[in-house]
Amino acid sequence: MHLPNDVRVVEVGPRDGLQNEKDPLSVEQRVQLVNALARAGVSSVEVGSFVSPKWVPAMAASDEVFRKIERRPGTVYSALVPNERGLEGALESNVSEIAVFISASESFSKRNINCSIEESFERLKPVFDKAFKASIPVRGYLSCVAGCPYEGAISPAVVAELSRRLVETGCYEVSLGDTIGVATPPVVADVLDQVFSVVKVSKVAVHFHDTYGYALANVFQALQHGVSVVDSAIAGLGGCPYARGASGNLCTEDLVHFLQDLGINTGLDLDGLMATGNWVSEQLGRRSLAKVSAARARE
Numbered sequence: 001m002h003l004p005n006d007v008r009v010v011e012v013g014p015r016d017g018l019q020n021e022k023d024p025l026s027v028e029q030r031v032q033l034v035n036a037l038a039r040a041g042v043s044s045v046e047v048g049s050f051v052s053p054k055w056v057p058a059m060a061a062s063d064e065v066f067r068k069i070e071r072r073p074g075t076v077y078s079a080l081v082p083n084e085r086g087l088e089g090a091l092e093s094n095v096s097e098i099a100v101f102i103s104a105s106e107s108f109s110k111r112n113i114n115c116s117i118e119e120s121f122e123r124l125k126p127v128f129d130k131a132f133k134a135s136i137p138v139r140g141y142l143s144c145v146a147g148c149p150y151e152g153a154i155s156p157a158v159v160a161e162l163s164r165r166l167v168e169t170g171c172y173e174v175s176l177g178d179t180i181g182v183a184t185p186p187v188v189a190d191v192l193d194q195v196f197s198v199v200k201v202s203k204v205a206v207h208f209h210d211t212y213g214y215a216l217a218n219v220f221q222a223l224q225h226g227v228s229v230v231d232s233a234i235a236g237l238g239g240c241p242y243a244r245g246a247s248g249n250l251c252t253e254d255l256v257h258f259l260q261d262l263g264i265n266t267g268l269d270l271d272g273l274m275a276t277g278n279w280v281s282e283q284l285g286r287r288s289l290a291k292v293s294a295a296r297a298r299e
């Protein structure tokens with residue numbers, strides 16, 4: 001079995017993790033979280049999103065968060081952007097890169113960003129143009145790659161074609177999102193086989209939610225397919241506002257512990273991550289979902 005030597009972990013907790021919170025963290029708490037993650041060695045962190053605060057209230061004031069964070073050299077501080085207006089906010093906030101998103105499901109696209117898949121490509125055209133002019137790298141998310149809360153199963157051929165278009169349009173990487181956490185290892189294998197027929201392995205990341213507890217099994221499948229970039233959220237935070245029933249993201253601490261056990265380098269400090277996961281869970285008034293933190297606490 002061949003596994004990568006190194007994995008880059010993209011920390012999405014401050015954005016994907018917190019965007020669904022009914023009682024959002026304050027700007028100061030969000031700043032502390034981003035700073036603690038960077039101190040624990042996180043090299044890519046999604047700090048927030050420049051979306052409509054009416055649609056996603058918990059991500060309001062992402063510009064203030066960007067203004068107040070410490071910027072560590074070598075750390076990528078990115079923001080999710082849905083349209084040109086969001087890009088302008090992101091550029092004013094001096095982001096290192098942006099992430100755009102497209103859905104593999106028409107119904108999810110309408111509920112999430114109020115337009116069809118084709119319209120979302122149109123909407124993103126000026127975003128790509130302006131980001132490239134500003135020399136800002138663009139990461140692309142494709143959501144609902146293994147299933148949609150409204151449509152059910154999604155065809156891997158559709159996922160492959162949309163991934164190809166995102167790369168062709170200029171995304172340096174496409175993150176395949178199992179937004180509602182319904183993927184199983186065989187489904188991941190099918191999706192990746194199709195995607196890799198049209199997109200290079202080095203351009204693909206995976207993004208799992210742990211609804212049924214399969215996220216790490218799915219990561220293992222992806223690693224065996226050569227994927228070496230994995231998204232996760234500290235303390236397993238998350239849930240998507242437009243995907244009812246979607247549970248938290250794959251937990252960063254558990255991912256890093258798993259990768260360490262496989263002998264794969266991440267460059268991350270697990271103790272620092274566990275402390276950060278416990279801290280942010282306390283701020284939210286709940287326990288961290290990290291299994292490794294619970295196990296270590298019992299030792």
Ligand code: HMG
Pocket residue numbers: 016019049050051052053054055056080082083084085086087101112113114141142143144176177178179180207240241
């Ligand atoms: P809309 O209502 O169709 O568009 O929203 P609109 O142009 O009519 O704008 C509505 C209002 O929003 C207007 O304000 C605009 O000015 C304002 P009003 O006139 O009503 O006062 N507006 C904005 N405000 C701030 N920043 C902006 C912006 N744009 C317009 N950038 C829109 C369209 C895209 C704006 C809206 O649908 C939206 O913000 N959606 C965001 C949804 C979102 O963030 N979803 C979660 C992220 S995706 C995800 O989680 C999946 C992922 O994690 C992968 C995975 O898990 O698998 C990526």
Ligand code: MG
Pocket residue numbers: 016177179207209238249
């Ligand atoms: Mg997600």
